[in-house]
Amino acid sequence: MDIDSQCENETPNKYFSLEKQIQDEDEFSRIFNKIFQGNQPMSEDDLKEEEMNYNIYLRKENQFTQKEEKITDVSSGEQKAIQDHIKGVFQLFHPWTQEYNYNSFYSKMLLFNINYNILDNKESDPHKRKNMPDNMRKRIKTDVCSKIINNLNELLRPINIKFCYFSQCEIVNVTKEENKKILDMTLKEMILHRPFDYITQKNGKKEKDILNWEKNKNNLDYLEDSNHQDIYKQFNLENILNMKMKDLYIEYLASDEFQKSIEGLREEGNYFEYIQKYIKVAHQVIDYYGLKN
16 A cells, blocks of 8 residues: 555545535524524524534634645755765665655645644643654654664674664754764764763763773774774775764665654654654754754
């Protein structure tokens, strides 16, 4: 089943507002005729009924806010770099394993914007926090950084070398100053980066990060040792480790891994609007942190 069929239920029904308008006009005609054409006042029961209908109408109006009907562009200045990269060779991530059309599907217009605080006051704050761009950037950064280490370890599995994940205090940091700095680092520099030296952490976290950092440094020392240059060349490590993080990120956006992350959002039951915004935020990361391609 293609994506358009799968997402059919998520696509707003363009006839909804017309049907609702017809119903409202019929209801207005009924009341108008009763009051003015029949020259009879409304009964107490009619007034109660209309008050109830009006309250229901107000609640519905507050739940769904009609938006301007236009196509949402999820691309940015990164799009050309991504397209150029797709034509090239992947260093660490993987090309698509199937034809996806999430970018085009989630570029479609959205007729109604859901106001979560009206639908469920108890869940309003979590929904607001989840939909904030910084929380999306945090999730994107977590995914791309974990995929970098996972793919590096998969590459080196034949020689039984395994890198540890980056420090958690770095992963959850989405400040402009810090991320502009690390996106301009090479992968090797990122592996040797010590954010725990200046980012405050809870007790016990820094000690674990130091141990992981030491293991990663030992792995790099082993791979770069003159006695292991054959291994270094065999796995193309010179190119991979000297790639800048921003270039790895562009590779990630063009990869099968990124498309699988969108599938994950859908499987979690996230709304169309959330996924649409997530893709847009993902494609604006490098521009947002002030780096040029």
